Amino acid sequence: MFVRNFKFRLYPSYQQQKKLQNNIETCRWVYNKFVKFAQRSFLTRNDMNYMLTDLKQSEPWLYNYHAKMLQMVSTQLDGAQKAIIRLRKNGHKTGGLRFATHIQYRTFIYNQSGYKLEKHGHTDLLWLSKIGYMEIRKHREITGNVKQIIISKSRSGKWYAIATCENDNNILPKIDFKKAVGLDVGIKNFVYDSHGCVTPNPLNFKKSLKLLAKIQRKITRRQKGSNKRKKAVRWYQIIHERIVNRRRDFQHKLSTHYAKNNDVIFVERLEKLNMVKNHHLARSILDSSWGSFCNMLEYKCKILVEVPAKNTSVDCSRCSNIVPKSLAVRIHRCNVCGLVLDRDQNAGINILRRGLEIFRVTPNLSHIVNLPQELREVTPVEIRKWSMKQEKATKFIGSSSLKVELKNLV
Numbered sequence: 001m002f003v004r005n006f007k008f009r010l011y012p013s014y015q016q017q018k019k020l021q022n023n024i025e026t027c028r029w030v031y032n033k034f035v036k037f038a039q040r041s042f043l044t045r046n047d048m049n050y051m052l053t054d055l056k057q058s059e060p061w062l063y064n065y066h067a068k069m070l071q072m073v074s075t076q077l078d079g080a081q082k083a084i085i086r087l088r089k090n091g092h093k094t095g096g097l098r099f100a101t102h103i104q105y106r107t108f109i110y111n112q113s114g115y116k117l118e119k120h121g122h123t124d125l126l127w128l129s130k131i132g133y134m135e136i137r138k139h140r141e142i143t144g145n146v147k148q149i150i151i152s153k154s155r156s157g158k159w160y161a162i163a164t165c166e167n168d169n170n171i172l173p174k175i176d177f178k179k180a181v182g183l184d185v186g187i188k189n190f191v192y193d194s195h196g197c198v199t200p201n202p203l204n205f206k207k208s209l210k211l212l213a214k215i216q217r218k219i220t221r222r223q224k225g226s227n228k229r230k231k232a233v234r235w236y237q238i239i240h241e242r243i244v245n246r247r248r249d250f251q252h253k254l255s256t257h258y259a260k261n262n263d264v265i266f267v268e269r270l271e272k273l274n275m276v277k278n279h280h281l282a283r284s285i286l287d288s289s290w291g292s293f294c295n296m297l298e299y300k301c302k303i304l305v306e307v308p309a310k311n312t313s314v315d316c317s318r319c320s321n322i323v324p325k326s327l328a329v330r331i332h333r334c335n336v337c338g339l340v341l342d343r344d345q346n347a348g349i350n351i352l353r354r355g356l357e358i359f360r361v362t363p364n365l366s367h368i369v370n371l372p373q374e375l376r377e378v379t380p381v382e383i384r385k386w387s388m389k390q391e392k393a394t395k396f397i398g399s400s401s402l403k404v405e406l407k408n409l410v
């Protein structure tokens with residue numbers, strides 16, 4: 001069983017927009033009530049549901065809202081609590097839970113009941129309990145059963161409905177391993193693959209920096225609370241949203257290209273949080289957002305394998321000789337074998353080679369993947385090169401059920 005999300009644009013009337021906003025604010029109010037207690041001690045979902053019933057006794061106006069929607073707030077807080085615990089476990093510094101502001105909190109969830117998707121003539125409608133019928137632009141067909149509807153508001157005030165669907169289709173066809181590619185991501189070139197194809201980094205945020213600074217100046221000059229200031233703030237948010245949209249569009253196109261043309265894709269594991277500590281590059285790194293690119297690859301391609309990133313740009317891809325170089329040196333020159341190559345392509349080839357090595361030494365892959373002949377033979381020398389520790393560090397990610405199976409192997 002796998003879960004798919006479908007995101008559609010919503011067109012609520014003015015009255016409905018008010019109602020939707022009201023729902024968000026109510027959820028935020030409940031969320032912040034929970035946060036107050038969660039700051040002192042860990043709250044389980046059960047605790048929160050008891051708290052909610054108590055809260056309803058003292059605040060009877062809460063009965064005007066969809067009951068399951070209020071219950072789902074506990075899921076959101078539960079996720080936030082667990083995220084903090086996970087980060088602390090991995091050794092990151094974290095603060096406590098914070099109260100959500102109206103800028104951060106922009107969604108509410110209808111789970112299991114209280115929604116209907118209908119068609120009236122040519123228009124598609126979404127019905128929500130306590131809100132009514134709204135026009136929805138269903139630009140594609142939904143597959144599977146709708147399990148919940150998430151309503152979200154973008155920063156510039158557009159409304160969206162996200163339908164979470166479950167598919168029972170469990171059987172995945174065996175994968176033919178014919179084409180593989182290694183991807184090296186970087187700041188100058190977004191992706192440089194092992195075949196030598198380059199995609200330059202669009203750096204969308206950097207392009208709009210001047211414009212953003214200009215609007216920011218306007219906002220600070222205008223009087224607080226004035227309509228002109230509000231107008232400028234909205235303008236600022238529209239620009240931000242446009243940057244996000246452009247970035248997402250670019251990443252979707254690129255990841256679809258690689259997923260369609262390859263059976264297995266190898267990427268290096270990124271230690272993003274460590275990289276951001278380099279202040280000169282932090283903005284460009286966050287602007288690139290390779291993480292979301294890898295996520296897209298993960299759900300689009302057949303198998304995605306993360307390879308340990310150590311020394312990928314230093315090793316020579318032909319003779320494994322180590323050629324130390326700084327970030328500014330763009331060309332790889334090997335003294336031993338005479339290989340001259342762009343440093344990023346050299347890294348791409350290294351990633352591909354390491355990935356294939358992992359395939360060679362990992363047993364029992366044959367029931368998932370039809371391996372090509374040259375990968376079936378195991379050469380003992382190369383196994384020794386890959387110690388168990390390195391193997392464990394490698395994470396296989398593939399689509400849905402395959403992911404689980406591969407996890408058991410590693």
Ligand SMILES: [Zn+2]
Pocket residue numbers: 316317318319320321334335336337338339
């Ligand atoms: Zn060499």
